[in-house]
Amino acid sequence: MINYPNDRDLVEQASACGIPEPVLVRDIVRLVEVLNLKRKDFFTKRSVLAGSMALRCFDSPRFTVYDADFSTSADAVHPPTSLKGLLAYQDDALEITPASLVPHDDAGTAWKSAPIAYNPVFTSLVPNPADREFKADVSFRGVMLDGFERELVVPYELELWDEPPVVFIMDPHETVAEKTLGWCAHQQLKHYADLAYIALVSRDGEGQLIKLNNAKLRTTLADKLEAMRKLQSNIYEPFPHVDALIDKLEEIPIFPVLQWQRIMYVRQARDRFTQEFLVRAVRELLVPRFR
């Protein structure tokens, strides 16, 4: 599936990126999982890689520690529990064993497999069994916008592949909507950090990685909010209208020290992605797009 790195290269790259070796290994395992799903034809324009791993395809420097997010529909995968068979993977160097899929909302529109256990035979750097797990969150609500194909990008130099593989990822307009809801309703800083990154790389000019249409951005957010208010009315009660979300986005957030330390950027990006930088990006670049 990939060219598995050896331990010396893993140690070197983990050090270069400033991340613990087990986090790097888990990242590689999740990439293999993505490629496994690609080989099993999971990905289409309506069945996509989502969340922070999808943002990697736009060079996001933030390392997701544990999750892999996918968005699909009952048309693509039915029943949801059958996804367990798709997630399972084995080769000589790696074995991935998912837990059964269970719903994690009352309507059965979102499922998860946790833990997905793996045995990374290719490395000895993960001796702790607790470090040999990740989680897959799979939305079955159906994407609002068609996904599109994009090369997988990794922020480390391990020559995992000769030619970068291509997978269908969530449309960034929809990613912005999901991250905005995630930040406003669940107050998790990782979503705010990702919004700031999207705001930065969607600026016009050289270095633009994501093209965003402001009207589409607002419409998608409004549609997503309406859908989620139907599914989880209690959680979204403080946000009766899209403008309530945008007002919330404009507030200057509090960054408790320990929460901030959990946001894991690759070493090369840490000096740049300060709290002040993120706040300015969201308030000055992203919020005006919605107004």
Add this chain to the structure above:
Amino acid sequence: MRYNSIMPDRIVRTASPQASAILEAVADAKRRSLRLPEDEEWLREQVEEKLAPRKLEGKLAPLLQGMADRKSVYRVRRGRYVVAPRGSFSVKQAASTELFVDLVLGAQGDYYLSYLSALVAHRLTDVHSTAAYAAIRQSSGFRDTHLELPGVELHIVRLSEGRWPTEERELERVRIFPDAKEFVWRASLERTLVDALSRPQLSAGFETVMSCWAVASKREVNWDLVAAIGERAGDSTARRTAFLLGLLGYGDVVERNFATLGGRGRTVPLDRTNSYRLAHAERDSRTGVVVNVPVDHLRGWVAAAANG
């Protein structure tokens, strides 16, 4: 020209008959570590049995140090070694954080892993930490408060006798590797929740603590035991415990265990680290807890836990 001089970064290991006998004895015992002086007598007996009729001359410590120099074992600390797996080049390939902790604290009296280490071990959070957190008794002769171990910084908390676990259900003896007879002491799920609430600064912050409580509420937890541990952990922790139990919908547990807890005249910050520094915070009249965390944040974390 010897291979080793061409590839100096590659380790060529040689083992004397004595070293081979030591490695075999450790493997026979289904262990990955050696502890001196505790293992001296047992190991000498095992090695001499394998070397018979020859005797092992001198002490084991210099022999193990020689093995460490030749990278057939890794030295973790004085008298503490782990066996080097074939082809390994780093002690981090040889053992996990939990084994390192037990190597250091196991001979020092009672200890247990808790706080963020136990939150992670109980799968209540997906935070990855390069720090480990353990508690020892106040009376312990162990003086360090933090130690650098391979790949991890160990933080040690001293607990008074009154706050030390009293029930078997508060601690677990956990096998470190499925195929080895080595164990670590860890806080039970219930004990972990209260420990984390009492010291959020050792538990990745209040958001993590609150999220972990919310995740636990979707699991099988003995909430009466949580209440009992919280009640014993001091007045402030008792009040925080009662408040969180009420917030998560366990009003009946609060009534059973905190019936006499009066809120009047008491002000206990929910987050003792006061990480949000709110200008104004509501006070819960039932428990006396001052909710110094934004209410929408509390609600969001609970909802996020419910969603996944």
